[in-house]
Amino acid sequence: xxxxxxxxxxxxxxxxxxxxxxxxxxxxxxxxxxxxxxxxxxxxxxxxxxxxxxxxxxxxxxxxxxxxxxxxxxxxxxxxxxxxxxxxxxxxxxxxxxxxxxxxxxxxxxxxxxxxxxxxxxxxxxxxxxxxxxxxxxxxxxxxxxxxxxxxxxxxxxxxxxxxxxxxxxxxxxxxxxxxxxxxxxxxxxxxxxxxxxxxxxxxxxxxxxxxxxxxxxxxxxxxxxxxxxxxxxxxxxxxxxxxxxxxxxxxxxxx
Amino acid sequence: xxxxxxxxxxxxxxxxxxxxxxxxxxxxxxxxxxxxxxxxxxxxxxxxxxxxxxxxxxxxxxxxxxxxxxxxxxxxxxxxxxxxxxxxxxxxxxxxxxxxxxxxxxxxxxxxxxxxxxxxxxxxxxxxxxxxxxxxxxxxxxxxxxxxxxxxxxxxxxxxxxxxxxxxxxxxxxxxxxxxxxxxxxxxxxxxxxxxxxxxxxxx
Numbered sequence: 469x470x471x472x473x474x475x476x477x478x479x480x481x482x483x484x485x486x487x488x489x490x491x492x493x494x495x496x497x498x499x500x501x502x503x504x505x506x507x508x509x510x511x512x513x514x515x516x517x518x519x520x521x522x523x524x525x526x527x528x529x530x531x532x533x534x535x536x537x538x539x540x541x542x543x544x545x546x547x548x549x550x551x552x553x554x555x556x557x558x559x560x561x562x563x564x565x566x567x568x569x570x571x572x573x574x575x576x577x578x579x580x581x582x583x584x585x586x587x588x589x590x591x592x593x594x595x596x597x598x599x600x601x602x603x604x605x606x607x608x609x610x611x612x613x614x615x616x617x618x619x620x621x622x623x624x625x626x627x628x629x630x631x632x633x634x635x636x637x638x639x640x641x642x643x644x645x646x647x648x649x650x651x652x653x654x655x656x657x658x659x660x661x662x663x664x665x666x667x668x669x670x671x672x673x674x675x676x677x678x679x680x681x682x683x684x685x686x687x688x689x690x691x692x693x694x695x696x697x698x699x700x701x702x703x704x705x706x707x708x709x710x711x712x713x714x715x716x717x718x719x720x721x722x723x724x
Numbered sequence: 725x726x727x728x729x730x731x732x733x734x735x736x737x738x739x740x741x742x743x744x745x746x747x748x749x750x751x752x753x754x755x756x757x758x759x760x761x762x763x764x765x766x767x768x769x770x771x772x773x774x775x776x777x778x779x780x781x782x783x784x785x786x787x788x789x790x791x792x793x794x795x796x797x798x799x800x801x802x803x804x805x806x807x808x809x810x811x812x813x814x815x816x817x818x819x820x821x822x823x824x825x826x827x828x829x830x831x832x833x834x835x836x837x838x839x840x841x842x843x844x845x846x847x848x849x850x851x852x853x854x855x856x857x858x859x860x861x862x863x864x865x866x867x868x869x870x871x872x873x874x875x876x877x878x879x880x881x882x883x884x885x886x887x888x889x890x891x892x893x894x895x896x897x898x899x900x901x902x903x904x905x906x907x908x909x910x911x912x913x914x915x916x917x918x919x920x921x922x923x924x925x926x927x928x
Contacts, residue, residue: 590768
């Protein structure tokens, strides 16, 4: 296959500012998502993702402005997720300059939203973000992985593999699979979960949660990921995009 | 750039400005006819793009320019509609018919074809001069998978650039005044920028 594995840095944005520490040298403003996006673009990021973690709708208004300014500056795809509830939200983000939009909680509450967005804007704009965790005992789902909400704190009882499969059937163009167990551990992606979803889903699959070393990215690629997303490991400069790509390349994974 | 109320054209405008073009977003037939080059963007469904174009009589604007040998560049679905027809979900929609052939669903393990892929341009390509070995950003589930010869020996045959995803498909065409890319040059970083610069340079 000719398509390269995509390496995607993710920025958490609240009220127009990057939250979670970012550790770049020589940044005029380490909290400015536009400047950070530009840095990652220059470093070779294949795509940039913004996750809007704003709690209030007023803060969320500033996101449109951030997206607008970012789209003027970077020439790789820009995905924006967080708080997307309606086709109008999608329309506004696309018009502001987003190339793709991520949906999560709103689609769990109302799965028809997926089909509505896909029919109006096309599958290629829609990423289904699945925050999943391992679950055992009485509440175990069929695959052993469960969809969560509220940043992994609340279980839904929905089987994560089935949900990903259903999302693809309803028309999402891509799945962002985020392991809530691995997230923040820097001990590697949840490869078992990745393989379980890969075996059942035929849209592109982005692995997220747990990246700590360059080898972790190689493992995710071998487990069937089409793209790998990470935040802290890039923000804290533990790894650069270039180092990750060098390692992938030497392991025989095709990168840009 | 033809404005028919569709999707994200902002980055395409910016990408062209970056390589020195002055860009006007318009659906005014006179303005579109007078420009040195006309870009036809397009994302989403084939049928929806055709509908959008019909609302601004885009087919006529494009047809008139091409008849006069005036350059047009189609991007993504803006390229697909240059073919005779598109087949999405079993529904066939007439395209602008500038080229023979059908746009239909890719047959690969993973669809959409999403990401940075290599292409195989012909040696005499103008668009790919200097960037023939670079990767470009694709995001699509449909493509033209054949390009029948346009059987008139008197004219220069189109230069067709191929790419592969579960089988080969048309990644770009350079056919006299009409050029088009299935990928998004405006999202393809420096390589895409160089390609747009090649096109802009060819306009004068």
